[in-house]
Amino acid sequence: MDIIIAGIGQTPVGEHWELSLREIAFHAMQEAMREAGELKPQALYVSNVLAAQLSGQAHLGTLLADFAGLRGVEACTIEAGGASGGAALRAALQAIQAGHVDTALVVGVEKLTDKIGPAVENALATTLDADYEAVHGLTPTAQAALLMQRYFHEFSPPEYALGGFPLIAHAHGAGNPNAMFRKAIKESLYQRAGMVSAPLNMFDAAPDADGAAAVLLARADLLPPDLPKPPVRVVGSGAATDTLAVHDRPDPLAFRAARLSIERALHQAGITRQQVDFFEPFDAFSIYAALSLEAAGFADRGQGWQWAQEEKIGLRGELPMMTMGGLKARGNPWGATGVYQVVEAVLQLRGEAGENQIPNARVGMVQCLGGPASTAITHILARD
Amino acid sequence: MEISRHWRLKKQRYALIGEVCPHCEAKIFPPRDVCPECGDEAKTEFAFSGRGKVYSYTTVQNAPQGYADAAPYTVALVQLDEGPMVTAQLTDLGSQKVEIGMPVEMVTRRLRSEGDQERGMLVYSYKFRPAEFQRLAVAAD
Numbered sequence: 001m002d003i004i005i006a007g008i009g010q011t012p013v014g015e016h017w018e019l020s021l022r023e024i025a026f027h028a029m030q031e032a033m034r035e036a037g038e039l040k041p042q043a044l045y046v047s048n049v050l051a052a053q054l055s056g057q058a059h060l061g062t063l064l065a066d067f068a069g070l071r072g073v074e075a076c077t078i079e080a081g082g083a084s085g086g087a088a089l090r091a092a093l094q095a096i097q098a099g100h101v102d103t104a105l106v107v108g109v110e111k112l113t114d115k116i117g118p119a120v121e122n123a124l125a126t127t128l129d130a131d132y133e134a135v136h137g138l139t140p141t142a143q144a145a146l147l148m149q150r151y152f153h154e155f156s157p158p159e160y161a162l163g164g165f166p167l168i169a170h171a172h173g174a175g176n177p178n179a180m181f182r183k184a185i186k187e188s189l190y191q192r193a194g195m196v197s198a199p200l201n202m203f204d205a206a207p208d209a210d211g212a213a214a215v216l217l218a219r220a221d222l223l224p225p226d227l228p229k230p231p232v233r234v235v236g237s238g239a240a241t242d243t244l245a246v247h248d249r250p251d252p253l254a255f256r257a258a259r260l261s262i263e264r265a266l267h268q269a270g271i272t273r274q275q276v277d278f279f280e281p282f283d284a285f286s287i288y289a290a291l292s293l294e295a296a297g298f299a300d301r302g303q304g305w306q307w308a309q310e311e312k313i314g315l316r317g318e319l320p321m322m323t324m325g326g327l328k329a330r331g332n333p334w335g336a337t338g339v340y341q342v343v344e345a346v347l348q349l350r351g352e353a354g355e356n357q358i359p360n361a362r363v364g365m366v367q368c369l370g371g372p373a374s375t376a377i378t379h380i381l382a383r384d
Numbered sequence: 385m386e387i388s389r390h391w392r393l394k395k396q397r398y399a400l401i402g403e404v405c406p407h408c409e410a411k412i413f414p415p416r417d418v419c420p421e422c423g424d425e426a427k428t429e430f431a432f433s434g435r436g437k438v439y440s441y442t443t444v445q446n447a448p449q450g451y452a453d454a455a456p457y458t459v460a461l462v463q464l465d466e467g468p469m470v471t472a473q474l475t476d477l478g479s480q481k482v483e484i485g486m487p488v489e490m491v492t493r494r495l496r497s498e499g500d501q502e503r504g505m506l507v508y509s510y511k512f513r514p515a516e517f518q519r520l521a522v523a524a525d
Contacts, residue, residue, distance in 0.1 A: 117446075118446075118447060118448055118449040118450075118451075118452050119449060121446055121447060121448040121449070122448040122449045122450075125448050131389075131393060131414070132414050132470070132471060133471045134448070135495065135496075135507070135509065136459060136471050136472050136473055136495065136509070137444055137447060137448065137451040137454070137457060137459060137473060137495070137496070138444075138459050138471055139444060139446065139447075139448060141446070142442050142444045142459050145442035146440040146441065146442050146459070146460075146461055147440070149440045149441060149442055149484070150439065150440035150461075150484070153440070153484045195443070195445070196445060196446065197442045197443060197444055197445060197446075198442060198443050199442075200442070245471065246461070246471075247461050247468075247469040247470055247471045248420070248468075248469070252439075252440075252461070
């Protein structure tokens with residue numbers, strides 16, 4: 001059965017002290033529903049990681065269905081760490097595929113800025129192995145730094161080899177009205193940036209922020225002929241897990257789940273990775289971008305850093321990446337991030353990406369990761 | 385206070401007690417009752433020597449609650465001599481520069497305080513310090 005994305009919505013990513021969790025989510029949901037015209041959602045899947053801890057609010061499915069005027073629909077929260085957005089989308093696809101519903105709304109929402117400092121670090125660290133990682137004072141950022149340190153030790157790339165990923169992300173963010181950072185940065189700024197968790201510097205980590213994004217899915221055969229927006233098809237979906245704790249892996253630098261989820265998604269779509277026109281990777285940390293390229297098979301092991309250049313991943317490059325700024329410049333509103341990635345891919349496929357539009361975008365690949373690919377979920381989208 | 389949560393991990397935290405697989409002899413830490421190598425049941429206790437090497441390391445500047453007083457601190461992936469890898473803090477470093485491959489040994493140290501400093505529960509656990517011969521070499525310099 002063909003499933004299409006009939007509507008998308010997003011809020012600008014940033015510090016939204018004026019908006020509550022329910023308001024920011026509603027904004028994105030309303031936009032997606034408005035775009036879908038007559039199609040009404042029969043189910044609501046909420047992607048969120050931290051609301052129980054940072055907003056003291058669980059039970060988001062019912063809260064948001066109620067607040068958005070959808071009382072009566074089935075609703076629940078889906079959580080898979082940083083991969084929650086992809087997991088919620090996949091749950092919605094499965095519900096439609098199984099014939100339980102004809103339409104489903106997916107909303108990713110995160111409200112990170114109501115708390116600051118150690119309380120936020122604490123909440124983020126709950127996505128690690130609590131008993132064997134977080135208890136030792138590890139944070140997601142420090143965990144990425146451990147991988148980056150080892151990567152430089154094993155493969156000896158040049159000192160600032162990963163800098164191209166954040167530089168290109170920022171250049172692309174400049175053209176995205178919803179990005180948190182809309183300003184290109186110079187290479188010298190990257191090289192002078194302060195260390196967050198050496199060797200990982202300030203520009204190697206995406207900023208955590210508030211945001212909400214939504215997509216409305218529907219069975220293709222139910223589409224009204226006068227749908228306001230050109231439909232985008234979800235042609236492949238793949239999910240995989242690895243060990244939760246990074247120390248339990250025989251090779252921590254191999255993003256095994258990332259590879260598996262891509263293989264599964266490509267297989268379902270019936271295409272090869274060479275047929276993908278652009279790739280939205282999960283660049284929460286610049287080392288993740290390199291390791292994801294290697295896991296996907298675009299780069300050889302230890303060579304992913306060589307892709308951190310304009311000719312490769314710029315908007316006119318071989319495989320455009322982070323086309324609307326990626327996590328680095330758009331920002332990382334955890335539970336919402338995976339949905340933002342899909343919304344951005346839809347903009348590219350509809351030809352609505354404005355100054356960031358890549359030419360002839362027909363097939364896009366979107367991947368979100370929970371931790372260092374402890375969970376990996378990949379979707380392939382295509383325009384008709 | 386989460387007393388039971390920390391209490392039930394005392395063997396692991398204080399003595400690096402893991403498991404050995406009775407079928408394929410794989411050493412397992414943390415214990416998980418199912419051998420990650422052969423998939424069979426593995427419930428036989430095994431005490432690790434506490435010796436290992438640094439696989440990777442970093443410095444934590446922005447620490448979570450309960451760890452802020454200790455920041456910045458060094459966290460490492462330590463490959464134990466028996467095979468498994470653990471995440472742990474490095475301690476007693478003095479002027480010693482941390483390097484990948486550096487031999488380290490387990491010690492028991494305070495990890496964090498739960499609640500306020502005066503009355504909160506103290507959590508102790510394994511940390512790793514430079515191996516003895518390494519420390520003597522630095523002292524002799």
